Amino acid sequence: MADTAVHSTDVIVVGAGGSGLFAAIEAAEMGRRVLVLEKNRAPGGTTNWAIGSLSSSASPMQAAIGIHDTPAAHFEDMALFHGALLCRDNPELRRAFVENVPDTLKKLLDMGVVFFGPMPEPPHRVPRMHNVLPNSRAYAHALYRRARELGVDIRLKHRARRLLFERGRVVGVEAEADGLQHRFIALRGVVLAGGDFSANREMKRIYTGEEIAQADALVETSTGDAHQLALDVGAEIVNGDIVSGPQLRFVPPKVNLMTMLPPSRLLALLMKWCMGKLPQALIRPFIMMFLTTVLEPQRKLYESGAILINRDGSRFADECDKPQFAIPHQPYKEAYIIMDGLLAKRFSTWPNYISTAPGVAYAYLPDYRRNRKDIYSTANSLGALARKIGVPSTKFEKAVADYNSNPRPGTPGLLQPPFIALGPVRSWVLTEGGLRISPAMEVLSKGREVIPGLFAAGATGQGGIILEGHGHHLGWAFTSGRLAGRAAALREVA
The missing domain is CATH 3.50.50.60 (FAD/NAD(P)-binding domain)
Known part of the structure; x- marks a missing residue:
């Protein structure tokens, strides 16, 4: 009409x-x-x-x-x-x-x-x-x-x-x-x-x-x-x-009260003052509540031994060889980053960060544990972690065992609990x-x-x-x- x-x-x-x-x-x-x-x-x-x-x-x-x-x-x-x-x-x-x-x-x-x-x-x-x-x-x-x-x-x-x-x-x-x-x-x-x-x-x-x-x-x-x-x-x-990418990035934050609030100048000025005056330990959790961007985990995670698991519980690619091209072909076009306790400890302090992030420069695993509970899961056994992220536990445990039998050179494998899953991650592109x-x-x-x-x-x-x-x-x-x-x-x- x-x-x-x-x-x-x-x-x-x-x-x-x-x-x-x-x-x-x-x-x-x-x-x-x-x-x-x-x-x-x-x-x-x-x-x-x-x-x-x-x-x-x-x-x-x-x-x-x-x-x-x-x-x-x-x-x-x-x-x-x-x-x-x-x-x-x-x-x-x-x-x-x-x-x-x-x-x-x-x-x-x-x-x-x-x-x-x-x-x-x-x-x-x-x-x-x-x-x-x-x-x-x-x-x-x-x-x-x-x-x-x-x-x-x-x-x-x-x-x-x-x-x-x-x-x-x-x-x-x-x-x-x-x-x-x-x-x-x-x-x-x-x-x-x-x-x-x-x-x-x-x-x-x-x-x-x-x-x-x-x-x-x-x-x-x-x-x-x-x-x-x-x-x-x-x-x-x-x-x-x-193109920019494809890049593996975490799914966007779930909408919450903080991201729904108008980005007022008063709030921004308060944050700026706090960033200059208060200890990072106090200001980091507050700033990360306002993140709306889609953050990119760094390659060093995979080089250090983290692996990618798809929604079927399978490891589907060499994580250091362009996995972003493989993820679009996986179920639901997504995957999870799997770490163990040793890697978790390592990626909790400088210089081993999970990703860059606005306001805090670098985001570590504790930042994700506190502020991105929607993409952070942990358990003391692989089977329990599989249930938390909704993947078949038998396939998941086998995929990790197969990796541990031949881990990335220079890394011990994923052996020490607790086990952590970050994700899902998806492959995004900007033209x-x-x-x-x-x-x-x-x-x-x-x-x-x-x-x-x-x-x-x-x-x-x-x-x-x-x-x-x-x-x-x-x-x-x-x-x-x-x-x-x-x-x-x-x-x-x-």
Whole structure:
């Protein structure tokens, strides 16, 4: 059924994640009428599941501790992260990013977002990694509030279906909501900010191959809709074969009261004060209550003797030889990390951590025991542990016995109770391929010509920039959103 009404505005943004909301804010602050179309029931997108770090030079926090840093230095250091991917990078986009991300960080501070840091991360020559408090949901909370203050019209549960293309330019978006088709006209421009395509198996199959196509997406609604909208009008995807992962990560935390609370500035400031004043033993459990990201167990666990067991109770792969490719083929596409008492003691203190974690830097086994009871199980016998995690005890005991008969070189096997299971873990992937864009965030055609009226940001508009290292993905999402929103707002009315 069609809606005969035609709605007109200055700028249309497709997607209400971090990049889309920033694009909307930038355009609205320039006095433009802005409409945001978001297919999900709530804003935030992948930003809500990010670790939460943002890397920038020339920040007030750096200046406060006497660090003099410049975008030029950041530009040089970013290249040091890329390794073999350096030849795939787009230096023009990298320069646009580093020159504008300091203002992005300052705008977030003005919106009330609280950071701690900066933290060091070699090969950055100085600390640049700023970490959000209390968790990554603070970004969408602040951005959504600011957008509404500016009068941005945010339409949730509106899925963009196609771009309206007339007289050689993009003039609007056709979207579906509640079974009705709506036509929205953009007098100045359309910004595509719909995230990556990690949940689109066919698109992954085309660009990354069959193995990657089987890995799950961190966000199930990251289906590449915005990419496809642009492809339909002649755009192309750059670096479509590059992915983050697959990575083995723990399932997300179960929703609890702490993660449901609004990420208030007062709470964030309290946490920041506590982190600077109180002993880690007191503050760690409190901070970990607010984790919303999907944490990644480190490879050293397996090198030290931990094994992976599937839901059938079987060991199915060499844990040190890309098990992330095997997990999508296991029952329920998941597995459990099995440790014994010796490994548990070892991974309770530095330098043997289970994973990195926002706010506490490194999370050890006691952190998981206290704060992730949903993925932590322990028992004094293998049979009892099998029952706790719901796997067949006979197969499980045999799998561990077989491993103990030929354990990983240099390790004794899993012999000493108590026995611990962490998980389930699943294989997650984020795609890095984005639409080819200009440094002004204009979407380019296969012939490298500007598609008039069309802009892209975030993962949708990654456009060839390589974002290795912590804090660059979020930094790019927000900064490219700002630049795309500004470019669309400045475009002459057709």
